[in-house]
Amino acid sequence: MRVFSNSAISVDGKLGTSSLDHLVIGSDEDRRLMSVLRAQADAVLVGGQTFRNWPLPLVESPSALRPEDRRSDRDGLIINAVLTRVGITSASAVAKRWPDPRVRLLVFGPPTLDVDAHRQALGAEVFTSEEPGVAWVLDELQAMGCRSVLVEGGGDLIARVLRSGRLSELFVTLAPVLIGGVSAPTLLDGAGLRADELVKLRLQSVKRVDDELFLHYTLRSGGSPG
Numbered sequence: 001m002r003v004f005s006n007s008a009i010s011v012d013g014k015l016g017t018s019s020l021d022h023l024v025i026g027s028d029e030d031r032r033l034m035s036v037l038r039a040q041a042d043a044v045l046v047g048g049q050t051f052r053n054w055p056l057p058l059v060e061s062p063s064a065l066r067p068e069d070r071r072s073d074r075d076g077l078i079i080n081a082v083l084t085r086v087g088i089t090s091a092s093a094v095a096k097r098w099p100d101p102r103v104r105l106l107v108f109g110p111p112t113l114d115v116d117a118h119r120q121a122l123g124a125e126v127f128t129s130e131e132p133g134v135a136w137v138l139d140e141l142q143a144m145g146c147r148s149v150l151v152e153g154g155g156d157l158i159a160r161v162l163r164s165g166r167l168s169e170l171f172v173t174l175a176p177v178l179i180g181g182v183s184a185p186t187l188l189d190g191a192g193l194r195a196d197e198l199v200k201l202r203l204q205s206v207k208r209v210d211d212e213l214f215l216h217y218t219l220r221s222g223g224s225p226g
């Protein structure tokens with residue numbers, strides 16, 4: 001299964017501000033790329049924090065796609081998958097946006113998740129495990145027939161996917177902006193890697209549009225740093 005991430009970061013590597021407000025870092029071209037990559041995915045996976053910040057359907061925008069970017073072989077609806085411990089029903093915008101006829105919303109987490117509340121507020125299906133984690137979510141998605149999973153963050157989730165050894169590609173939009181803040185989320189959060197664990201990347205392509213860089217990397221060192 002192809003597992004790839006897409007993120008827009010500031011020049012100092014931040015995904016957003018310390019206050020975790022929803023922030024649009026990239027340009028219209030970045031949003032177009034987001035649609036192109038979503039069109040390649042059977043499922044888009046985010047962490048609970050990211051969903052609560054932007055509790056909207058993660059779907060491609062048909063108007064942003066060129067004919068060659070369009071997709072006709074996805075089986076059924078695009079899946080939006082959320083990994084969460086505390087659940088995602090607290091987001092105030094949720095009830096207004098969900099269910100969405102374009103999306104199958106799946107929530108993954110511990111048995112303490114309120115299955116009925118998620119179904120009623122969001123039309124979501126809930127999957128639970130005593131030991132929820134990224135590898136389990138990816139296995140479940142694969143068992144459902146997903147052949148490609150796009151990880152849209154945030155930094156905590158991307159770090160977990162990397163640690164799982166399943167991440168094979170990263171798309172990174174380097175936006176010409178500085179954000180700063182020691183607690184602001186970065187592309188790769190969590191505990192970080194040791195010097196002997198660093199993950200090496202191969203730059204597959206770089207595209208410049210005005211002051212923005214669009215980078216596509218694959219992992220050289222397998223991406224399972226322990």
Ligand SMILES: NC(=O)c1ccc[n+]([C@@H]2O[C@H](COP(=O)([O-])OP(=O)(O)OC[C@H]3O[C@@H](n4cnc5c(N)ncnc54)[C@H](OP(=O)(O)O)[C@@H]3O)[C@@H](O)[C@H]2O)c1
Nearest residue numbers: 007008015016047048049050084085086153154155156157
């Ligand atoms: N610029 C970009 O491209 C971009 C993209 C995405 C996000 N963002 C920003 O990044 C920030 C969020 O990133 P983040 O790193 O703070 O959070 P995140 O990666 O979105 O989510 C982390 C969350 O994942 C859940 N989780 C992690 N491990 C789990 C496990 N084993 N079992 C169950 N749930 C687990 C927890 O959710 P719960 O808290 O729900 O329990 C945890 O808080 C936001 O500011 C967002 O706007 C930016």
